[in-house]
Amino acid sequence: MGSATKALSELGLTALHGADVQITGISVDSRQIKPGHLFAAMPGVKMHGAEFVPYALRMQAAAVLTDREGAEIAREALAGTDIALVVTEDPRQALAFAAALWFGAQPETMIAVTGTNGKTSVASFTRQIWQLLDFEAANIGTTGVEGAFSAPSAHTTPEPVTLHRLLADMAAAGVTHAAMEASSHGLAQRRLDGVRLAAAGFTNFTQDHLDYHATFDEYFAAKAGLFTRVLPEDGVAVLNIDDPRGVELSKYVTARGQRLIAIGHADWADLRLLGQRYDATGQDVRFSWEGRPFMTRLPLIGGFQAMNVLTAAALVIACGADPEAVFAVLPRLGTVRGRMQLAATRENGATVFVDYAHTPDAVETALKALRPHVMGRLVAIVGAGGDRDRTKRPLMGRAAAENADLVIVTDDNPRTEDPASIRAAVLDGAGPEATEIGDRAEAILRGVDALGPGDALLIAGKGHESGQIIGTDVYPFDDAEQASVAVAALDGKI
Ligand SMILES: CC(=O)N[C@H]1[C@@H](OP(=O)(O)OP(=O)(O)OC[C@H]2O[C@@H](n3ccc(=O)[nH]c3=O)[C@H](O)[C@@H]2O)O[C@H](CO)[C@@H](O)[C@@H]1O[C@H](C)C(=O)N[C@@H](C)C(=O)N[C@H](CCC(=O)O)C(=O)O
Ligand SMILES: Nc1ncnc2c1ncn2[C@@H]1O[C@H](COP(=O)(O)OP(=O)(O)OP(=O)(O)O)[C@@H](O)[C@H]1O
Numbered sequence: 001m002g003s004a005t006k007a008l009s010e011l012g013l014t015a016l017h018g019a020d021v022q023i024t025g026i027s028v029d030s031r032q033i034k035p036g037h038l039f040a041a042m043p044g045v046k047m048h049g050a051e052f053v054p055y056a057l058r059m060q061a062a063a064v065l066t067d068r069e070g071a072e073i074a075r076e077a078l079a080g081t082d083i084a085l086v087v088t089e090d091p092r093q094a095l096a097f098a099a100a101l102w103f104g105a106q107p108e109t110m111i112a113v114t115g116t117n118g119k120t121s122v123a124s125f126t127r128q129i130w131q132l133l134d135f136e137a138a139n140i141g142t143t144g145v146e147g148a149f150s151a152p153s154a155h156t157t158p159e160p161v162t163l164h165r166l167l168a169d170m171a172a173a174g175v176t177h178a179a180m181e182a183s184s185h186g187l188a189q190r191r192l193d194g195v196r197l198a199a200a201g202f203t204n205f206t207q208d209h210l211d212y213h214a215t216f217d218e219y220f221a222a223k224a225g226l227f228t229r230v231l232p233e234d235g236v237a238v239l240n241i242d243d244p245r246g247v248e249l250s251k252y253v254t255a256r257g258q259r260l261i262a263i264g265h266a267d268w269a270d271l272r273l274l275g276q277r278y279d280a281t282g283q284d285v286r287f288s289w290e291g292r293p294f295m296t297r298l299p300l301i302g303g304f305q306a307m308n309v310l311t312a313a314a315l316v317i318a319c320g321a322d323p324e325a326v327f328a329v330l331p332r333l334g335t336v337r338g339r340m341q342l343a344a345t346r347e348n349g350a351t352v353f354v355d356y357a358h359t360p361d362a363v364e365t366a367l368k369a370l371r372p373h374v375m376g377r378l379v380a381i382v383g384a385g386g387d388r389d390r391t392k393r394p395l396m397g398r399a400a401a402e403n404a405d406l407v408i409v410t411d412d413n414p415r416t417e418d419p420a421s422i423r424a425a426v427l428d429g430a431g432p433e434a435t436e437i438g439d440r441a442e443a444i445l446r447g448v449d450a451l452g453p454g455d456a457l458l459i460a461g462k463g464h465e466s467g468q469i470i471g472t473d474v475y476p477f478d479d480a481e482q483a484s485v486a487v488a489a490l491d492g493k494i
């Protein structure tokens with residue numbers, strides 16, 4: 001975390017009794033504390049970080065940042081010590097600001113995107129457009145950091161200390177433009193409150209993560225925070241107004257005086273989607289910008305990708321790029337890894353796609369989006385993860401059976417559960433005509449083998465993942481790679 005020290009006041013923090021101590025770093029987890037650190041003791045789902053203050057003292061932390069509840073929990077441990085105590089209403093936000101000030105540099109131009117689906121896709125397209133316009137750009141999210149800078153990422157939206165260390169490293173490496181995903185967890189926990197955003201985007205809103213957010217409205221309120229709290233008043237909001245929640249957000253945005261770029265089919269959209277025509281390798285898209293019509297070719301599969309691309313284009317325009325220059329590079333956009341990714345093509349022209357759809361709704365959306373690109377039959381390979389939501393299994397099977405012509409049920413990270421019983425639950429929904437093949441590599445081989453001219457295969461569930469989790473072991477496994485191997489083997493290339 002650098003060798004220099006900073007005073008609490010330089011990090012925007014004021015200790016209770018005014019002691020403006022120098023700190024040597026910031027830790028959120030007591031196990032990471034080094035002598036002189038500020039320990040951010042956050043209220044958690046399972047426990048309060050302040051429970052670990054005695055341990056922090058032993059590790060020679062110089063200061064503790066917490067809320068009133070945390071101060072109460074740590075009162076006895078702190079009595080008689082000279083450690084600086086900072087108590088705030090919103091300690092997660094204070095931590096985010098402190099981390100931003102500690103690490104200092106960020107790429108000059110940053111955007112964030114939120115929504116239930118499409119965040120990774122929009123962040124990647126935004127980065128790709130910037131790169132095609134010759135900017136040093138990267139995107140941060142579920143698939144790690146990609147573009148002009150690469151790094152793995154454990155979270156879709158990293159925690160403030162991890163995030164700001166990363167942003168400072170990116171800036172030092174010359175990255176000037178960054179697009180990040182704002183997950184609802186990340187927003188609720190203020191993880192990106194210290195990021196200086198030029199623009200923010202909203203893709204759509206459907207049910208998800210109700211295990212974490214108490215209600216549907218609370219989940220939406222977390223997402224709305226990107227526009228009502230994180231994006232400054234001089235920032236630009238890019239909103240999908242096809243979604244009623246996007247229209248709702250547009251009211252907050254206008255009330256705050258932020259510039260709005262509305263996207264969608266409605267006639268009041270600034271960037272308006274006018275029409276799409278699909279074929280085997282992508283789609284032609286007609287749209288208008290401030291009333292002026294344009295036509296472009298997208299080498300991307302799936303109707304929803306046009307909205308993702310327009311959102312990305314608007315974000316880049318919001319950051320100051322010339323609209324015509326942006327529209328001119330759209331035909332050069334590449335697929336996002338594991339998102340409707342064309343993984344292989346057979347000699348007979350049949351295609352194999354890999355997609356991260358791992359919910360009933362996503363399986364249905366992905367298959368429906370693929371259908372207009374396919375002249376022949378649609379084959380689906382589907383499975384459900386172990387140690388995860390059990391209720392979705394038959395529903396995923398049913399979504400596959402209802403939207404594909406042939407279904408193969410296989411394993412997708414069985415984890416510590418019995419794989420056969422997970423498959424049985426998926427098969428319950430998929431019906432008697434579905435084929436069961438536990439081994440995923442064999443399922444892919446059989447799926448590819450079934451493809452005649454004009455047919456397509458969708459391998460759902462794992463997307464960009466690089467391993468199959470069986471028990472607690474992770475075995476290397478990549479759907480796209482397996483698809484290429486299967487095609488090469490069946491077409492006599494190996
Ligand atoms: C549900 C959730 O988001 N949990 C986050 C939350 O943890 P928590 O509230 O459960 O923490 P806790 O275990 O109760 O502990 C409370 C506090 O004590 C601290 N602690 C704990 C133990 C210890 O020995 N010492 C110590 O100091 C913890 O660091 C924490 O600050 O606060 C922690 C510290 O700030 C986060 O690391 C943790 O993210 C966990 C790792 C996580 O997996 N989050 C996932 C669900 C997540 O954020 N996912 C989204 C994407 C979702 C999606 O769209 O699919 C993401 O952006 O990646
Ligand atoms: N605009 C969209 N509307 C509906 N579905 C979409 C849209 N964009 C992507 N999808 C579907 O959602 C899946 C996930 O897409 P993506 O990874 O871009 O979303 P995300 O919001 O980053 O998801 P996560 O929360 O898992 O990080 C894709 O595999 C695709 O099937």
Ligand SMILES: N[C@H](CCC[C@H](N)C(=O)O)C(=O)O
Pocket residue numbers: 358384385386388412413461462465
């Ligand atoms: N990252 C998410 C989705 C994984 C999708 C699927 N491959 C699975 O393992 O269920 C999870 O762990 O629930």
Ligand SMILES: [Mg+2]
Pocket residue numbers: 119120141142143156181
């Ligand atoms: Mg994502």
